[in-house]
Amino acid sequence: MSEPQQVTGSANGGLMDRILNKVERVGNKLPDPAMLFASLLIIVWFLSLIFSFFEFTTKIPGTDDAVRVNNLLSGPEFAHFLSNMVTTFTGFAPLGVVLVAMLGVGVAERSGYINTAIKLLLNTTPKMLLTPMLILVAIVSHTAVDAGYVVVIPLGGVIFYAAGRHPLAGIAAAFAGVSGGFSANFVPSAIDPLLMGFTESAAQIIDPELQLNPLNNWAFTSASCLVIVAVGWFLTDKVIEPRLANTRIDGDQDEMPVIEEINSRDRTAFWISTGVMFLGAVLLTLSVIPADSPMRNPQGDIAAFDAPLMQSIVPLIFLFFLIPGVVYGYVAGTFKNSRQVIQAMSKTMEGMAYYIVMAFFCALFIAEFGRSGLGVLLAVEGGNFLQMLALPGPVTLAGIVVLVAFLNIFMGSASAKWALLAPIFVPMLMQIGFSPDLTQAAYRVGDSVSNIITPLLPYFPLVVVYCQRYVKGTGIGTLVSLMLPYSIVFLVIWTAFLIGYWLIGLATGLPLGVQSSYTYPPM
DSSP states (O other): OOOOOOOOTTOOOOOOOOHHHHHHHHHHHOOOOOHHHHHHHHHHHHHHHHHHHHHOOOOTTTTTOOOOOOOOTTTHHHHHHHHTTHHHTOHHHHHHHHHHHHHHHHHHHHTTTTHHHHHHHTTTTTTTGGGHHHHHHHGGGGGGGTIIIIEEEEHHHHHHHHTTSSSHHHHHHHHHIIITTOOOSSSSHHHHHHHHHHHHHHTTTTTOOOOOOOTTTTHHHHHHHHHHHHHHHIIIIIIIIHTTTOOOOOOGGOOOOOOOOHHHHHHHHHHHHHHHHHHHHHHHHHHSTTOOOOOOOOTSSSTTTTTTHHHHHHEEEEEHHHHEEEEEHHHTTTTOHHHHHHHHHHHHHHHHHHHHHHHHHHHHHHHHHHHHHHHHHHHHHHHHHHHTTTOHHHHHHHHHHHHHHHHHOOOOOOOHHHHHHHHHHHHHHHTTOOHHHHOOOHHHHHHHTTGGOOOOTTHHHHHHHHHHOOOOTTOOHHHHHHHHHHHHHHHHHHHHHHHHHHHHHHHHOOOOSTOOSSBBBOO
C-alpha cells in the first residue's frame, strides 16, 4: 500500500494530517466506554460521600424540600445497590427495546432483503438525480444499522464511477448521508427508542412520572432529511467533485469494483417480500380504524401513551423487518430452513454483545447517579445559573449542538455519549423550560455532524480503504479534507434549521414528533 498523500489539491493537507494524528493519539487515550461508565460509577460514589456532609439551601422544583445528596457508600445504600443490581440492569429502559428491534433488522439484513432494496433504488435512479438519491438511500440505510457503511458507501463509488463521475465524490456523498446525516431519517429505527430511553431516564430525575414516546423526534428527523439531501447534493456537485477534477484515478483496473446485476430470483424475492410487508401495513391500518379497536386505549385514542399501538412501536419495527426478511430469504434461497433464520438472529445478537456489556455499567451508573441526588443538585443549580444568564433560547440550543459535536470527535458512540450527557443536559434544561424532546433533538444534530471527520469512528478506516480502490494515495487527511465541508455546513445549516423549526413549532403547533413538546411543562 502506498503512503497516504495529498490528492485533493489542498495546500493544508500536511497540517491537517498532523492535527488528525494528534486527535487520534488523544482519543486513543480515552478509556473504553464500558470502563468509562464503571469509572464514573466509582466517582459518583465518592462524590456522594463528600457532598453528603454539606447542607444545601437549593429547593427541589415544585417542593419546599432542599436538595440533599445521599451517601451511596453508607451501609444501607450500598446494600441496596448490591441487592438491586440485577433488576437495575434488566430494567434498563434502552436494553430491551434495542435488542428486540435488532432481532428483526438482523434477519432482513442477513437475508439480503435490505441490500437488494438499496441496489434496486440506486440502479433505477436517473443520472441527474444520482447524488440526491444516493444521499437519501444512505439516510434510509440507518434503519439497518451498519448496512450503510458496508453497502451504500462502497456502492456510491461504484455507481459514480460507472456514470463517468469521480468515484471519491460518490463515496463522500454516501458517507455524508450515512454518518453525517445519521439523525436524519423518516423511517423509525432502533436508534429512536435507544436515545429516548436515556432521555426518559434522565428526565425522571426531575419528574418521576414523565413518559416519552420513542418517536418523540420523528417529525423533526423526517424534515431533516430534506435539509441533509439538499445541502449534501449542493456540496457534492458544486464543491467536492470540482475539487477532485485533477485527482487521477489510479486504482488497479482488474480489481476495480463493478455493479453486479440483480438476478431474477433476487428481484422476484424482493417484490414478493415487499408485497407481504405492504399487506401487513394495510392490515395494521385497518385494525386501528374501528373506534373499538384493541390497538386504541379505553378512551379510543390511538396516540396516547397507554394505547397498545404506541406501546407496540418497537415490536412493530421488529415485525416489519422480520417478516419480509424471512420471506425474502426463503424465496431467494439465502434461507433454507428455520435454523438459518435463528442463526441470523444469533449473529445479530453477537454483534450486540459489546452493547450489552456497556449497558450493564451504564445502567448502574445512571441508577446510582439518580439515587445520589447529585443529578438533581447539578440540574437545579445549572438551571438557576442559566436562568441568571438569561441567554436567548437559540443560543442555548446552538451551544448544546456545538458542544456535542466537539465531544463526538473523541467519543463516537451515540448511546454512550447520551448516557453520559442526558442526566446533565435534560434535567438542567427542564429547569429553564426546554422539553426533554427538544434537548434530545439538539443532541442528535450535534451527534451527527462531526462523525465524518473523526478517525475515531470505527468505520472511518474502512471508508479510507474504499477510496484507495480508486486513488491509491488516499489517506486519513484526504478523507477528512473531503468531508470537512459537509461537517461544517451541516453544523451551521442543521443547527439553524433546528432553531427555526423550534420557533415555528412554538408559533404554529408544528409537531417535533409523536406526543412530544417544545416546553416543560408542556403547554
